[in-house]
Amino acid sequence: MSLSSFARKPTVFISSTCYDLKQIRSDLKNVIENDLGFEVLLSEYSSFPIDPSLGTVDNCLRVVQERADIFILIIGNRYGYQTDNGKSVTNLEYLRAKEKGIPIYAFIDKKVIQGMPLWKDNPEGNFDSLVDNSELFRFVEQVMYEDSTWSYEYELAEQISERLKFQFAYLFYDSLSLRKKLVQKNFSKKIMALSPNILQIILEKPDAWEYIFFIQILLEFLGEADELKKDLRYEIILEFPNPITEDGEIFEWISYKYNQILKLTNGLSNLVNVAFPEAIGDPGTRGDIDFLLYIAEKWKSIYCSIIKWELELISISVPENTQELVYSLRKISQSLIINIDDFKIKLFNSLEKIANHTPGEQTLIIDLVMEFTEPDFTEFNKELEILKQKLGIS
Structure with missing residues (x-):
């Protein structure tokens, strides 16, 4: 705070x-x-x-x-x-x-x-x-x-x-009682800076509270990217990278951008498939809330970076005969953004499922697996081959 x-x-x-x-x-x-x-x-x-x-x-x-x-x-x-x-x-x-x-x-x-x-x-x-x-x-x-x-x-x-x-x-x-509990728990500064409803979850520990905590904080963080998403939707460009004027330069730049998006995708996959299971812990064990907070923060950072990556594709000036190639590269980021937005819906549904679950009933299963849809590279590969032929590159 x-x-x-x-x-x-x-x-x-x-x-x-x-x-x-x-x-x-x-x-x-x-x-x-x-x-x-x-x-x-x-x-x-x-x-x-x-x-x-x-x-x-x-x-x-x-x-x-x-x-x-x-x-x-x-x-x-x-x-x-x-x-x-x-x-x-x-x-x-x-x-x-x-x-x-x-x-x-x-x-x-x-x-x-x-x-x-x-x-x-x-x-x-x-x-x-x-x-x-x-x-x-x-x-x-x-x-x-x-x-x-x-x-x-x-x-x-x-x-x-x-x-x-x-x-x-x-x-x-x-408020005094809550403050006393928070001080006694000796939470980290980052945890103490969270919104009151999130702190209430940590203190009261309802059923599946680690999942509720993570879902709530991740939804809050991803919601902070809404303005950036509007920039992408309406193509509001505020930063302009150096233009590419030569056809030959486009291959080096595309390779650079392609490696960027692969690293972002790999980072997100590691958060979902490796870090989250470690942070949430095995059934019956307490989750690591600082680790879960770290995952939510990095998830948001990657989400924003993916949006900014696509904004750069929109903003950069390239030779006219390479514009379709650059545009086709956007399908990678578009696919990832759709995956994350679909996952947000799954998060909301999971919260509702937890809220409607009655303790003592059958085991509550919470699915927080994010599905990654393979981008369609057909158009990108087609445009790449066309440009190679124009430049005489085999």
Whole structure:
């Protein structure tokens, strides 16, 4: 953990519709900042950090992801602005906080809760006297029942602030207990710097916890390459290697690039087939979490290097009659990227499988073998022979 992680106040993000709950939001900000000493983020205040290149919705989601330590959800009788996918901004903020794994406290208007049984009996009915959009009931159902998020009904802002004072005190005690456990375990600095939900897995050690730890951390790391993948998808070139102007130079360069991708492939294969089995250990033995973390870090590094390798193929300037040859070489990296992306799906499925497994049932089998598809070199070999003939090379 960096020094900055300890040297700042906890940040509370308050999520709700703004216009109808303006006073409640303002009152909560005053209580949380003045009485509790936390920082509060409200989108309608000038102190709300924005990125000018992003729209309103994306800015809110970004702040939840990057700044929020605690998430307070307030649901009144308005669903609010619906985005293109049909969900409200508040709904999307909630989903982002849930995905991030930070503490969430939900407060729901008492009248809305009282209307829930009526809506369940007749979902297609008219509830305009209670809410502006029946999707609000669907949202409340998700929060309270599907996600089992800690929820409390309210009529007045004072009820919310009083309840939060107690909950923050409990949260503070839990944090002290967690800190004590972490110090006693004497984890490495790299482990201590991981996200709270990952640390929770290590401390609580649920069934198959080493697998859960590795899958979660690998998914987090691979997700950090999403921006680089967008560069590849849209061919955003920011670095330009020296051009190749002579036909003869292309063979040396292609040989160099080919050896690079082979070494990256070999490294990834070693991580999957050699290092991971060693780190996870035999059944009944404890896995080496520092080793597993190392594997996840290197996996991400290789993934990024493969993407950058292909970006270089796109960016380099070569003689016109060799362009097809260079383009055909991309099939190697494209195949590897597809293999890794398919493996990410397998990771998500494995997490779901572990979550749905009941202890005492038949043995849980987790398949974390990554399949490598042999690239099709037909086009590459064809273009290589054409160029050789043009240059009179046998």
